[in-house]
Amino acid sequence: MTYPRDVGGGGLGTIDSCLVEEQCGWTSDALVRRAFGAIPGPIIHCQGEQRERYLLPAVRGDIDVGLGMTEPAAGSDAAAIRTTAKRDGEGWIINGTKHFITDGDFVDTVIISAVTDPEKGAKGISTFFVDKGTPGFRVARVQHMMGMRGLNHDELSLEDVRVGPEQLLGQEGAGLSQMLSFVNAYRLGGVGARAVGMASRVLALATDYAQQRKQFGKPIGEFQMIQEKLADRHLRRPHDGAEHRLGDRSRQGSA
Ligand SMILES: Cc1cc2nc3c(=O)[nH]c(=O)nc-3n(C[C@H](O)[C@H](O)[C@H](O)COP(=O)(O)OP(=O)(O)OC[C@H]3O[C@@H](n4cnc5c(N)ncnc54)[C@H](O)[C@@H]3O)c2cc1C
Numbered sequence: 001m002t003y004p005r006d007v008g009g010g011g012l013g014t015i016d017s018c019l020v021e022e023q024c025g026w027t028s029d030a031l032v033r034r035a036f037g038a039i040p041g042p043i044i045h046c047q048g049e050q051r052e053r054y055l056l057p058a059v060r061g062d063i064d065v066g067l068g069m070t071e072p073a074a075g076s077d078a079a080a081i082r083t084t085a086k087r088d089g090e091g092w093i094i095n096g097t098k099h100f101i102t103d104g105d106f107v108d109t110v111i112i113s114a115v116t117d118p119e120k121g122a123k124g125i126s127t128f129f130v131d132k133g134t135p136g137f138r139v140a141r142v143q144h145m146m147g148m149r150g151l152n153h154d155e156l157s158l159e160d161v162r163v164g165p166e167q168l169l170g171q172e173g174a175g176l177s178q179m180l181s182f183v184n185a186y187r188l189g190g191v192g193a194r195a196v197g198m199a200s201r202v203l204a205l206a207t208d209y210a211q212q213r214k215q216f217g218k219p220i221g222e223f224q225m226i227q228e229k230l231a232d233r234h235l236r237r238p239h240d241g242a243e244h245r246l247g248d249r250s251r252q253g254s255a
Helices: 014-026 030-037 041-045 049-060 118-124 175-212 224-235 249-254
Strands: 065-068 084-088 091-102 109-115 125-131 137-142 153-163
Touching: 014 175, 041 049, 041 175, 065 091, 091 109, 091 125, 109 175, 118 125, 125 153, 125 175, 175 224
Parallel strands: 065 109
Antiparallel strands: 084 091, 084 109, 091 153, 109 125, 137 153
């Protein structure tokens, strides 16, 4: 949706893509999620032959690409990764563990973040394409999530994985900013807007149920407590307008 038209994408802006994501959240959309999520944003930094090898096929849907940023000790703090990539001739040798990687076992290649220069802190992190089947690169275990069970989430192990210089994505040292600029956009649409769609669906299902389920001779939706719960949820819907801000209890009371 959001990739530029000149690489085959839909060219949608942030608001448009959030509206689509919200509608997808309304559905049971594991496969749509897979199709959207299988092109992590940093891929846009492909240069030269990488565009033909990864970017264009990914946007066409011919290959699936994963994102390997998170580690057991580095979640929100993406700069705290311990995975390393050390120079070896013209290429690199990567060692480390990634976890919670969506469809890590399904995708054809994973963009892996690794420390290339420990002296440079946040500017010493780079990203690499590591293809499925590369010696030393394997799925260590499948990690079961509370939700999104239509997709897999995996721990990935990298032991002395050799990659060539052509596997470096973009500039050396630019890895963290590549990752975070994508994650910030993804959290807005893929997480935030999608959650709004899911919450709206849950409210609709609960409202239907309250009208159908009968106790004490009438639908439970006629009981004041149930009505209050549903009304309260309705007022919390962020897309109903800025005046109904999340957590603004005084407004909900007056409404
Ligand atoms: C369904 C799913 C799919 C995922 N897919 C991928 C993927 O494909 N690739 C990938 O690399 N990662 C993936 N992740 C991992 C995801 O990026 C991390 O879960 C996320 O970065 C948070 O890290 P964490 O889970 O370790 O939580 P933590 O960083 O340990 O955070 C725990 C809690 O502390 C809060 N917190 C942390 N820091 C602060 C702070 N400074 N101030 C206030 N509160 C704070 C957080 O908001 C959270 O509530 C996925 C996660 C999930 C749930």
